[in-house]
Amino acid sequence: MSTLTKKPAPERAAGADRPGRAPGTRGPRLAPGRPRRFGKALGPVVLVALWSAGSAAGLIEPRLLSPPWTVVATAGDLIADGRLQGHLAASAQRALLGLVFGTAAGLLLAVAAGLSRIGEGLIDGPVQMKRALPSLALVPLLVLWFGIGETMKVVTVALAVFVPVYIHTHNGLRTIDSRYVELSETVRLSRRRFVRHVVLPGALPGFLLGMRFAVTAAWLALVVVEQVNATSGLGYMMELARTYGQTEIIIVGLVVYGLLGLLSDGLVRYTERRVLSWRRTLAN
Amino acid sequence: MATDTRELSAAGRGRAAVRIRGLERSFGPRKILDGLELDIAPGEFVALLGRSGSGKSTLLRALAGLDHDVTGKGVPDAPDDVSVVFQDARLLPWKPVLDNVVLGLDGPGARERGRAALAEVGLAERESAWPVELSGGEQQRVSLARSLVREPRLLLADEPFGALDALTRIRMHELLRKLCAAHRPAVLLVTHDVDEAIELADRVVVLEQGRLIADLPSVTDGPPRPGTPEHAALRGELLARLGLGAAAASKREEVLV
Numbered sequence: 001m002s003t004l005t006k007k008p009a010p011e012r013a014a015g016a017d018r019p020g021r022a023p024g025t026r027g028p029r030l031a032p033g034r035p036r037r038f039g040k041a042l043g044p045v046v047l048v049a050l051w052s053a054g055s056a057a058g059l060i061e062p063r064l065l066s067p068p069w070t071v072v073a074t075a076g077d078l079i080a081d082g083r084l085q086g087h088l089a090a091s092a093q094r095a096l097l098g099l100v101f102g103t104a105a106g107l108l109l110a111v112a113a114g115l116s117r118i119g120e121g122l123i124d125g126p127v128q129m130k131r132a133l134p135s136l137a138l139v140p141l142l143v144l145w146f147g148i149g150e151t152m153k154v155v156t157v158a159l160a161v162f163v164p165v166y167i168h169t170h171n172g173l174r175t176i177d178s179r180y181v182e183l184s185e186t187v188r189l190s191r192r193r194f195v196r197h198v199v200l201p202g203a204l205p206g207f208l209l210g211m212r213f214a215v216t217a218a219w220l221a222l223v224v225v226e227q228v229n230a231t232s233g234l235g236y237m238m239e240l241a242r243t244y245g246q247t248e249i250i251i252v253g254l255v256v257y258g259l260l261g262l263l264s265d266g267l268v269r270y271t272e273r274r275v276l277s278w279r280r281t282l283a284n
Numbered sequence: 285m286a287t288d289t290r291e292l293s294a295a296g297r298g299r300a301a302v303r304i305r306g307l308e309r310s311f312g313p314r315k316i317l318d319g320l321e322l323d324i325a326p327g328e329f330v331a332l333l334g335r336s337g338s339g340k341s342t343l344l345r346a347l348a349g350l351d352h353d354v355t356g357k358g359v360p361d362a363p364d365d366v367s368v369v370f371q372d373a374r375l376l377p378w379k380p381v382l383d384n385v386v387l388g389l390d391g392p393g394a395r396e397r398g399r400a401a402l403a404e405v406g407l408a409e410r411e412s413a414w415p416v417e418l419s420g421g422e423q424q425r426v427s428l429a430r431s432l433v434r435e436p437r438l439l440l441a442d443e444p445f446g447a448l449d450a451l452t453r454i455r456m457h458e459l460l461r462k463l464c465a466a467h468r469p470a471v472l473l474v475t476h477d478v479d480e481a482i483e484l485a486d487r488v489v490v491l492e493q494g495r496l497i498a499d500l501p502s503v504t505d506g507p508p509r510p511g512t513p514e515h516a517a518l519r520g521e522l523l524a525r526l527g528l529g530a531a532a533a534s535k536r537e538e539v540l541v
Contacts, residue, residue: 179374180376193388197387197388
């Protein structure tokens with residue numbers, strides 16, 4: 001034991017004197033270190049490699065999971081005859097509209113609940129209840145209310161989006177340092193300016209975190225709603241493929257969903273870096 | 285009541301910047317301020333000493349209008365244009381330096397005045413930096429600029445240099461003295477540092493159990509001379525009032541020369 005834990009003193013001294021390592025060539029000891037180029041691609045690449053190897057070796061039954069090359073060929077066909085773009089456009093429109101309305105609603109409710117006790121009493125409880133309801137469970141009701149058209153789909157997405165936006169923005173508002181509130185009082189900020197200069201910027205990190213969950217929630221809600229009742233969109237394309245046993249089309253759909261999720265998250269994170277450049281955190 | 289609490293004839297007559305009579309503040313069952321009386325003349329620099337828990341901050345918060353969560357009697361008669369310098373610089377991290385300085389100011393000339401104030405504290409070239417990019421002393425200078433740009437009649441400072449290192453603190457003392465000479469606000473400086481109080485203030489008051497137990501003019505005509513007998517006597521007197529014996533008074537580091 002003691003021989004393992006006790007480092008011989010001379011060796012240590014020699015290490016301290018060792019010349020050579022220029023400053024900055026070694027990352028910090030506790031923070032995760034400098035970002036690597038294409039580091040984010042590592043996980044997906046490994047996944048695809050395993051999938052290819054399994055298919056080539058015959059370990060994966062093609063009827064259950066088509067090999068990557070079939071999926072790529074199918075994607076090419078779907079793009080060539082324009083079906084993929086058509087479905088993607090339909091889905092993207094629903095996702096975007098739902099995102100816009102849901103974000104607006106979540107933001108407004110969070111500010112109302114964050115700035116007044118009455119607002120909080122009115123809003124917070126129902127939102128927390130909504131949070132416990134899966135989108136799928138609401139679809140039958142929404143179909144009754146809004147029919148089976150686009151409105152129902154956009155509303156479903158918006159309902160899925162507003163919850164994370166509300167939760168994280170509200171939390172951001174609630175955790176604004178009271179010292180800043182005190183400061184605002186001593187410089188006699190009006191309520192409007194207090195909201196504009198202190199509350200909203202202070203809640204921005206929370207809001208953007210909420211947005212990261214929200215974009216993913218938007219695509220997830222879309223899958224549900226398009227598989228239930230639709231004649232266009234990625235979910236519909238996959239549902240149709242399921243009836244005909246076209247595994248490769250299902251996988252194309254899944255891959256597109258995955259890419260869309262990754263892309264939207266990347267967009268929000270890019271915005272985060274631009275907008276929150278005043279912060280110094282572990283990540284940078 | 286303490287013997288040296290003199291009748292503040294000069295400040296008490298006419299239009300004092302601050303006039304406090306019979307101020308009481310309690311925090312739950314505990315009385316923090318108990319019939320406190322204090323006047324500050326326009327342009328006068330008063331340092332408030334006291335042990336921790338003596339009610340220094342409570343008094344300052346009462347003057348700043350920040351005492352929402354306490355009960356008590358009496359409202360201090362203080363001007364509307366009060367400005368506070370906190371112990372932490374309290375800059376909004378999401379606003380660049382200049383926007384912090386002019387926070388809440390109106391009018392087309394606001395940014396120009398903000399720039400002038402930044403120049404006064406020697407930070408003209410940092411106006412677009414983020415607060416996290418500044419050192420502790422620089423942040424506190426920005427916070428001074430934020431206070432001074434409002435041209436307050438009363439400047440309240442709550443241990444503004446308490447978190448700074450000794451060298452920076454000496455520089456900040458010089459800066460604060462210069463700024464106060466230029467702008468002439470009445471100042472109430474809360475501090476636990478006897479030497480800081482003597483060096484900066486025209487008058488030093490000591491708070492103990494919710495009342496002022498000493499009110500002494502600082503010996504200075506212009507910059508104080510540490511080492512003179514008057515300085516030593518005042519210092520000893522103040523330390524004794526704070527409950528420290530003569531032994532502590534003699535153990536002085538000669539940092540301020």
